[in-house]
Amino acid sequence: MKRFGVLTSGGDAPGMNAAIRAVVRSGIDQGWEAFGVEHGYQGLLTGEFRPMGPRDVSGIIQLGGTVLGSARSLEFKTEEGRRKAIRHLNQRGIEALVVIGGNGSQTGAYSLHQMGFPVVGVASTIDNDLVGSDITIGVDTALNIALEAIDRLKVTASSHERAFMIEVMGRNCGYLALMAGIAGGAEAICIPEFETSPETVADVIAKAYERGKKHALIVVAEGAKHGVIELEAYFKEHNERLGFDVRATTLGHVQRGGTPGAFDRLLGTRLGAMAVEQIAAGNFGVLVGQVKGTITATPHADIVDRVKPLDPKLFELANVLAK
Numbered sequence: 509m510k511r512f513g514v515l516t517s518g519g520d521a522p523g524m525n526a527a528i529r530a531v532v533r534s535g536i537d538q539g540w541e542a543f544g545v546e547h548g549y550q551g552l553l554t555g556e557f558r559p560m561g562p563r564d565v566s567g568i569i570q571l572g573g574t575v576l577g578s579a580r581s582l583e584f585k586t587e588e589g590r591r592k593a594i595r596h597l598n599q600r601g602i603e604a605l606v607v608i609g610g611n612g613s614q615t616g617a618y619s620l621h622q623m624g625f626p627v628v629g630v631a632s633t634i635d636n637d638l639v640g641s642d643i644t645i646g647v648d649t650a651l652n653i654a655l656e657a658i659d660r661l662k663v664t665a666s667s668h669e670r671a672f673m674i675e676v677m678g679r680n681c682g683y684l685a686l687m688a689g690i691a692g693g694a695e696a697i698c699i700p701e702f703e704t705s706p707e708t709v710a711d712v713i714a715k716a717y718e719r720g721k722k723h724a725l726i727v728v729a730e731g732a733k734h735g736v737i738e739l740e741a742y743f744k745e746h747n748e749r750l751g752f753d754v755r756a757t758t759l760g761h762v763q764r765g766g767t768p769g770a771f772d773r774l775l776g777t778r779l780g781a782m783a784v785e786q787i788a789a790g791n792f793g794v795l796v797g798q799v800k801g802t803i804t805a806t807p808h809a810d811i812v813d814r815v816k817p818l819d820p821k822l823f824e825l826a827n828v829l830a831k
C-alpha cells in the first residue's frame with residue numbers, strides 16, 4: 509500500500525471533518541500518501557483528487573460540514589460510472605478508498621468493493637439510519653441543534669399560550685424527530701415509522717389545552733406520512749376545537765451546519781482511525797461504526813439495503829410523557 513483516498517458523500521454531517529483529519533493523519537502515520545477526493549463520488553468521475561498532508565487537515569476538527577465537499581451523483585449509480593471512477597483511482601495509483609457517508613454512500617461503496625476496488629466505509633449521517641452503527645457521526649450535534657430550537661420555541665409558546673409545530677430533518681427515518689421530541693418534551697411526535705393522523709394530533713393538542721397546559725409542541729419529521737403542510741391545513745379547518753393557535757417552523761438545513769460537539773468530534777476521530785486500521789489489515793468491504801459502545805467493522809454485505817428500526821417503546825414512552 510502506497511496511496512489511499514478519502515471522500516465524504518451524501519448529506520454533510522458535523523464531525524465529518526474530524527473523520528477526514530483522523531483518516532489522513534493515521535494513514536500518513538502508516539507511511540502512505542493521502543489523497544482527498546472532492547465532491548464525493550462526483551469527484552471520482554471528474555478526477556478531483558488532491559494530495560493531503562498533515563497540515564492540510566489543520567484547524568478543521570471544530571468545523572461543521574466537510575472541507576472535501578459533498579455531492580450527490582447519479583452517474584456513479586450506473587456500472588459505467590463506477591468503472592470510470594475505478595479507472596481514475598487506478599490512474600493515480602490509489603489502492604484503497606475510505607468513504608465517509610450514510611446509507612446511499614455505503615451502498616455505493618459496496619458496489620465499488622464488489623467490482624474489485626478495496627473500500628472501507630465510515631458511518632456518517634444525521635439520520636442515524638445505518639445498520640452497523642448504533643450512532644452515526646453528526647447525529648448528536650444535529651439533535652442538540654434541534655433541541656435548542658425547540659427549547660426556544662417553547663419559551664415563546666408559553667408566553668403567548670400557543671402551540672408550535674416544528675419540522676426536523678428525516679426523509680425516511682424519524683430518529684432525529686423522536687429523540688428531539690422526547691428530549692424537548694413534545695406533546696406529539698409525527699415520524700415516518702409510526703403513522704399519526706391529523707385527527708389524533710389535534711386531539712392531543714386539544715386535551716393539552718383542556719388540562720391547562722400553557723404551550724404545546726408537535727415535532728414532525730420531514731418524511732412523516734402527514735407532514736407539516738397537511739397538519740397546518742387540518743388545524744386551520746378545526747381551529748375552534750384545538751384551543752391553541754398553532755404556528756409552524758421548519759428547521760431545515762440549520763440542523764446540518766452546526767459546530768460539531770465533543771461527541772461527534774470523538775466519534776469521527778475514532779471511526780476515521782479505525783478505517784485506516786482496516787486498510788492496514790487488508791479488511792475491505794466493511795463499514796466502521798460504533799456497536800454497543802465498541803468501534804467495530806461490519807461487512808457491507810450485512811448492512812446495505814437494510815434500515816435500522818426505531819424502538820417502538822421509545823415512541824410509546826414519548827406518548828406517556830406527554831400527559
Ligand code: ATP
Binds near residue numbers: 609612619634
Ligand atoms: P444522507 O442520508 O446523510 O444524506 P447518504 O449517503 O444516504 O447520506 P445519498 O444521497 O443517499 O446520501 O447517497 C449519496 C451518493 O451515494 C449518491 O449521490 C450516489 O452517488 C451514491 N449512491 C446512492 N445509492 C447508490 C446505489 N444504490 N448504488 C451506487 N451508488 C449509490
